[in-house]
Amino acid sequence: MNLPKYALSSSERMMTFEFTSEGTKGTIQKLVKYQETNLKDLYNLAFGDKNHETGEIDDKVISNNGDSEKVLATVVATLYAFTDKYPNxxxxxxxxxxxxxxxYRMGITKFLNEVKxxxxxYGELENDWDKFKIDIEYNGFLVRRK
Structure with missing residues (x-):
């Protein structure tokens, strides 16, 4: 994605990334975490505002900082960094x-050619996975670096 991105800082293992959103509501700290699951080689991508009291992700808050495309591009940049270190x-x-x-589906759709x-x-359906298609309402997404 050839879009403006925020500067990232990351943990040594590339499991946690932090950046600062700058927009109409001021500066907002954001966190991206790649969390191991109970399945081998499957990680959960967690993303949201950094809760200043706990230091953890708050994925319920609505920031509306006017920079959603730049934030999305920055999260995608973490995907590249993470899969550079963990390619499979x-x-x-x-x-x-x-x-x-x-x-998220709309963001993927907008940049689908680049993403592919x-x-x-893949998109998660009720009890199945489908190669991602435009205009289908998915419950989640599964990606792997080619």
């Missing part, structure tokens, strides 16, 4: 709400 893993992502999952060059991408 699958990453699962879903929104904390149906509306957020829909926003570097990643395999």
């Amino acid at each position: 893993v699958w990453i699962y992502a879903t929104g904390s709400t149906k509306a957020r999952t829909r926003l 060059r570097d990643f395999e991408i």
Whole structure:
């Protein structure tokens, strides 16, 4: 994605990334975490605002900072960094709400040609997985670097 991105800082293992969103509501700290699951080589992508009291991700808050495309491009940049270090893993992502999952689907759709060059991408249906298609409401997404 040839879009502006925020500068990232990461943990040594590339499991946690942090950046600062700058927009109409000021500066907002964001976190992206890749979390191991109980399945081999499957990680969950967790993303949201950094809760300043706990230091953890708050994926329920609605920032509306006016920079969603730049934030999305930055999250995608973490996918590249993570899969550079761990090239054979699958990453699962879903929104904390149906509306957020829909926003992620719209972002994938907008840049689908670019995404498909570097990643395999599947959409989660009720009891199945489908190669990602435009205009289908998915429950989540599964990606792996080509």
